[in-house]
Amino acid sequence: MSDSFQDALAGLAAIVGDKHVIAPGSDQESYVVDWRGRYQGRAAAVVKPGSTAEVAAVVKFCGARQLAIVPQGGNTGMCGAATPDDRPGNVVIRLDRMRAVRDVSPLADTITVEAGCILADVQNAARAADRYFPLSLGAEGSCQIGGNISTNAGGTAVLRYGPTRDLVLGLEVVLADGRVFNGLRALRKDNTGYALKQLFIGAEGTLGIVTAAVLKLFAPPRxxxxxxxxxxxxxxxxxxxxxxxxxxxxxxxxxxxxxxxxxxxxxxxxxxxxxxxxxxxxxxxxxxxxxxxxxxxxxxxxxxxxxxxxxxxxxxxxxxxxxxxxxxxxxxxxxxxSEGNKRSGYVVSHDSVVPLERQAVFVTNVEARIKAAVPHANVVMHGHIGDGNIHVIALIDRARCQDPAATAALVTEINEIVDDETAAQGGAISAEHGIGITNRGRLARVTDPNDIELMRDIKRLFDPNGLMNPGKIFGAGAA
Amino acid sequence: MSDSFQDALAGLAAIVGDKHVIAPGSDQESYVVDWRGRYQGRAAAVVKPGSTAEVAAVVKFCGARQLAIVPQGGNTGMCGAATPDDRPGNVVIRLDRMRAVRDVSPLADTITVEAGCILADVQNAARAADRYFPLSLGAEGSCQIGGNISTNAGGTAVLRYGPTRDLVLGLEVVLADGRVFNGLRALRKDNTGYALKQLFIGAEGTLGIVTAAVLKLFAPPRxxxxxxxxxxxxxxxxxxxxxxxxxxxxxxxxxxxxxxxxxxxxxxxxxxxxxxxxxxxxxxxxxxxxxxxxxxxxxxxxxxxxxxxxxxxxxxxxxxxxxxxxxxxxxxxxxxxSEGNKRSGYVVSHDSVVPLERQAVFVTNVEARIKAAVPHANVVMHGHIGDGNIHVIALIDRARCQDPAATAALVTEINEIVDDETAAQGGAISAEHGIGITNRGRLARVTDPNDIELMRDIKRLFDPNGLMNPGKIFGAGAA
Missing domain, CATH: 3.30.70.2190 (Alpha-Beta Plaits)
Structure with missing residues (x-):
């Protein structure tokens, strides 16, 4: 490790404390690989700040040294959005220590939590107050609410309660320059200017780091x-x-x-x-x-x-x-x-959403085209039919996936079938998983160039030096 | 009228047709004054384009000539956000001709409408398909859905269905440079990059002109x-x-x-x-x-x-x-x-929202402070207690409001009492009416300068020449 990275470790330790900085080595392993083991990155340090002020200080520190910042929740994402790339100068920021439930208001039907709070803990805190937090998904025992917000997570309750976006009343976000956007308000309505908080929801940590949120609660189903x-x-x-x-x-x-x-x-x-x-x-x-x-x-x-x-x-x-x-x-x-598919073969999964009435023709066309192009693929499907979101998954015998280049070509072939059919039906290629690394090329391929340009403009505005989770959503060199 | 404005009229007529351009004079009157008669502006032309392409062409035409663009819905807003200022080179854009209901899907529970559609017509089209569009407010017989979206309108059904923002699935928007943001998708979920459409909702026409929308429908209450x-x-x-x-x-x-x-x-x-x-x-x-x-x-x-x-x-x-x-x-x-208050005196109204549990103390404090400061004011209140949004209104005898400067000072004094108490209770000065002209000074006074800076940055990004509804939200010279 170079001297400058040694200096960085010392500087970060001065902000968050020695024991909350993890240097390169085996202790870092679970933080630099995504949970499916598809993306392996590197980091000069993994840091665990204990407060919003410490997050802001870490971000400023990294900015001054041109170190890239990779915010990571529970590392349960589906698209590699929280995994560092292979540059040596990444700093992974984990909010594990910021997991307090700050307030539950049964009267206002709100809960205020820090971003490192595990989703199941949010659900439980609501339950303890005889209220209900509806966001529910497979990883709820380990994913963090900050990650759920940053991916605008979906799950099995969207039909009735909407995606995570619909559950967020207020947000606190540390921006790329270390300023704090203080939108942590427990207000049901707010028309005082532009809806800034909306930009950070689903932005996959590319515009700032969500540090706390006020969320909606509901009457529990009885x-x-x-x-x-x-x-x-x-x-x-x-x-x-x-x-x-x-x-x-x-x-x-x-x-x-x-x-x-x-x-x-x-x-x-x-x-x-x-x-x-x-x-x-x-x-x-x-x-x-x-x-x-x-x-x-x-x-x-x-x-x-x-x-x-x-x-x-x-x-x-x-x-x-x-x-x-x-x-x-x-x-x-x-x-x-997810478990069954992972055990059944190499998983080529999709997260398309189409208008509800197009789902039948979408599913029929996609299955036929994949089977014609890749006869050995096992096409399995599951999803949220009330949301227009059926996951189409091609399971490939792992014995056929030994050659990385050939596998990549096969994945691209299948993706393009699904994406073209999604676009033909007026849909979008990601309903709930997001873009991350996995889908950035596909996003660029099917999206109106105007939209991509507007998104890149926003990215440049919030992160002019391109240090905030680089390579996610847009691919390298976006900012 | 100068030659350049005569040329502008001819150029605009070439785009939208002669009979859809209104020159300065008595025919313009209802478009250059807000419905309460508080703001009186000027316009070189009022134009009524018949399609999104015509809106885009009008915007490009105005951009090339540095004419300011003032999008106006039904002209029923509470804050003057749709009224031109007094510069002679304003062009008011009305979407009255773009009022089609393009599609109703009872299966997908969606309705696709053009922005000039009257709110009551949206409600009726939903009802005809045995569905329900919940947005409901006093002006529903004349306000337009594009204006509702641009103000993120509230109303009496927010408690159960959320504000307008929660009802919008897809948007089509003409941007300040004439490009069209084509987010007119009937998708219940969409995680393909930044939530651009959210920026236009509640932006009061300062970032672009909403031309069409896909809205959510619901099972009707029976x-x-x-x-x-x-x-x-x-x-x-x-x-x-x-x-x-x-x-x-x-x-x-x-x-x-x-x-x-x-x-x-x-x-x-x-x-x-x-x-x-x-x-x-x-x-x-x-x-x-x-x-x-x-x-x-x-x-x-x-x-x-x-x-x-x-x-x-x-x-x-x-x-x-x-x-x-x-x-x-x-x-x-x-x-x-609204009618009763207008008939009772000069109306100094407020649209504060506070956390639900702070409403009682908010109301008590505000009423006491206004009565102490302005003993002759009649303080009346009404509002949406489930949203935290109680409108506090001071009614002043019109006989006391003959002197404009003294009246303005009185209004400011009352506003500051309400705004300070709103801020003290963790609230926001506008729950549902927006900022427009009326509240721009107040917004600047109570808002974190960081937030204002971020909003101005967004404004500059979307409207670098400051031609899109200038003077609204930020005050003059914002862009």
């Missing part, structure tokens, strides 16, 4: 009912969705769809999950309805509308969960998709 | 119940809100509060409105609960929880509307506040 439906196709799922809207109205909580191939991949590779129903149709739909009132009989309402759907030939079978254990067993299948 | 409560104070209203949340949950639709003085001002000045209850307490709260299912007995649920609140001493009286006519009569009082 009654619920869940059913699993066996379907012939996505169009049937959409028709059932419309019937549900007409009958259970805004009690509709989740609508999660899986292809038969998706469930088979789980059944074959995830030993601790049992599929609690027979696989007899091409598609499976989880319907969950919830009510904020206790004692509402949703089972009967759900059974009625789904029974009618069956009679109308829209569903082949309906399994109503008769108790919490059954409901959990069905959700366990849905929550195992 | 059951409802309404009650009027007589209360001793705001703290009782907040406690009742909390009880309602625990019992009717997310069925809570509206929570509108009025002071006795507010209702008296209406009773004394608006002959066509009858107050359908006796005034016996200092505060009055309208509670409306709705359900998307038909045939739900909400009256009983509401009667129970409000009866308990009365027993607990939180309410002096509860009047449950027993039919639609009674409910309408109660809403008619709420909808007459």
């Amino acid at each position: 009654s619920s009912a869940l059913a699993l439906l066996k379907l012939q196709g996505v169009e049937q799922a959409l028709e059932i969705m419309q019937r549900l809207r007409g009958t259970v109205g805004d009690r509709l909580g989740s609508l999660e769809i899986m292809s038969r191939s998706q469930i088979e991949a789980i059944a074959e590779t995830v030993p601790h999950v049992t599929i609690p129903f027979e696989l007899t149709t091409p598609w499976y739909l989880i319907v969950e309805v919830t009510d904020t009132l206790a004692g509402v009989d949703l089972d009967e309402a759900l059974a009625t509308v789904l029974g009618e759907a069956m009679e109308a030939g829209l569903a082949e079978d309906v399994i109503l969960a008769s108790n919490l254990a059954q409901a959990k067993a069905i959700w366990a299948v849905r929550h195992s998709v | 059951s409802s119940a309404l009650a009027l409560l007589k209360l001793q104070g705001v703290e009782q209203a907040l406690e009742i809100m909390q009880r309602l949340r625990g019992t009717v949950g997310d069925r809570l639709g509206s929570l509108e509060i009025m002071s006795r003085s507010q209702i008296e001002a209406i009773a004394e000045t608006v002959p066509h409105v009858t107050i359908p209850f006796e005034l016996t307490t200092p505060w009055y709260l309208i509670v409306e609960v709705t359900d998307t299912l038909a045939g739900v007995d909400l009256d009983e649920a509401l009667a129970t929880v409000l009866g308990e609140a009365m027993e607990a001493g939180l309410a002096e009286d509860v009047i449950l509307a027993s039919n639609l006519a009674q409910a309408k009569a109660i809403w008619a009082v709420r909808h007459s506040v």
Whole structure:
């Protein structure tokens, strides 16, 4: 390590304390590789500031020395947005020590948290006050709320509560020059000028570092009912969705769809999950309805509308969960998709979103085109059909992925099929995972050059020296 | 009129057609004065383009000649944000001809409209498809959706559905250089880079001209119940809100509060409105609960929880509307506040928002300080207590407002009392009305200079020549 990096370590230690700076070596390993092991970077230091003032001081320190800053939450992202690149002068900033729940207000239905707070801890703090924080996703036990905000995370509750953006009332952000944007306000409405906070939500740490947030809480669901439906196709799922809207109205909580191939991949590779129903149709739909009132009989309402759907030939079978254990067993299948896919082969995953009514044709076209181009690919699908967001995943035998160049070419071929079809249906290539490293080339390929130019202008405005999470969203040399 | 303005008229007519350009004179009158008659500006032309391409061409034309552009919706704004200033070279752009409802999708719960569409027409188009567009405010019969988006309008349904920002899925915007930002996508989720569309929502036309939008629709409320409560104070209203949340949950639709003085001002000045209850307490709260299912007995649920609140001493009286006519009569009082105040005197109104639990102390402090400073002021209040947004209004005898300089000084004195108290309670000076001309000095006074600098940076980035609605939000010479 060069002298200048030794000096940097000492300087950073002076700000955050010796034991909160990790020098290059094995202790850094979990911070410079993304969780899927696809991206391996380097860092002069990993630092763990203990306060917003320390974050700002670290950012100023890095700015003065032209060290790149890589904000990292729980390192559970899907696109490598929190992994440093391979330049030696990266400084990874982790907010693990800033994990306080500062305030819960049941009256105002708000919670104020520091950015390093684990998502599950936010959920639990809300629950302890008899309130509900709806953001829920597979990594909730280790992802941090600052990372959720910076990726505008989605998950299984978007249909009813919206993505993370819709849950954020106030934000505190350390900017690239070390100034602090103090928008940490618990206000339900605010029309005092431009919506600056919105820029930082989903910006993947490229415009600043989120250090704290005021989030919305809700009345907790106190009654619920869940059913699993066996379907012939996505169009049937959409028709059932419309019937549900007409009958259970805004009690509709989740609508999660899986292809038969998706469930088979789980059944074959995830030993601790049992599929609690027979696989007899091409598609499976989880319907969950919830009510904020206790004692509402949703089972009967759900059974009625789904029974009618069956009679109308829209569903082949309906399994109503008769108790919490059954409901959990069905959700366990849905929550195992990432694990099952990872165990089944090399994962080429997609996060497209299209207008709701285009989902059936999108899925049909994409599957046919991938199978024609790559006959050995196993195409599995799962997603949030009420959001227009079906993840199309090609699983490739790992034995065929030994050559990196050939694998990269294969991935590009599949990506381009999905992206072209997404664009043809008026969609976007990322619904909820973001851009990071993985999708930056694809973003550039399918996005209106005007939009890219506007985004680069914003990036230059907030980060003129290009030190804030460089190489993410735009690719290298963006700023 | 100078030759250059004559040339401009001819050039604009060449773009939009002769009959869609209005030259200076009496035909322009309704476009160069705000509806309250407070701001009187000038314009070289008022133009009515018929398409996005024509809007872009007009903007380019103005840019090449350094003519200032003033986008104007229905001219119903509260802060003069759509009124030209008194320079002769303003061009007012009206989108009255762009009022098509392009698409309604009941499956996707979306509606695609042109920006000149009247809000009531958006509501009606949704209703015709058995869907619901929740934005609702006093001016809905004449305001345009482009203006609602540009002010991020609030209204009486924010508690349940959020402000306009939360209702916008996609936007098309003509930028200051004539480029078109094409974000007109009907996507429920989209994480492909920075959230550019968010910048234009609430920007009051200072960053571009909204020309079309994709908006969210909802299941229509099919059951409802309404009650009027007589209360001793705001703290009782907040406690009742909390009880309602625990019992009717997310069925809570509206929570509108009025002071006795507010209702008296209406009773004394608006002959066509009858107050359908006796005034016996200092505060009055309208509670409306709705359900998307038909045939739900909400009256009983509401009667129970409000009866308990009365027993607990939180309410002096509860009047449950027993039919639609009674409910309408109660809403008619709420909808007459602007008219009643305008008829009662010179209106010094405020749009503060504070954290929910600070509303009681905010209201008490503000009223006491205004009455101490201006003993002859009649302080009336109404607002959205579930949003933290109580409008504090000082009504001044018009006989005392003959001298403009003295009136301006009086307004400033009252504004500063309200703004200081708003800031002391962690609030913001505009919840829903925006900044425009009226509040730009106040914004500068109470806002963190860092925030103002960031906003000015964004303004310069999108409008380097300062031609897009100049003098709004920041005051003159902002760009």
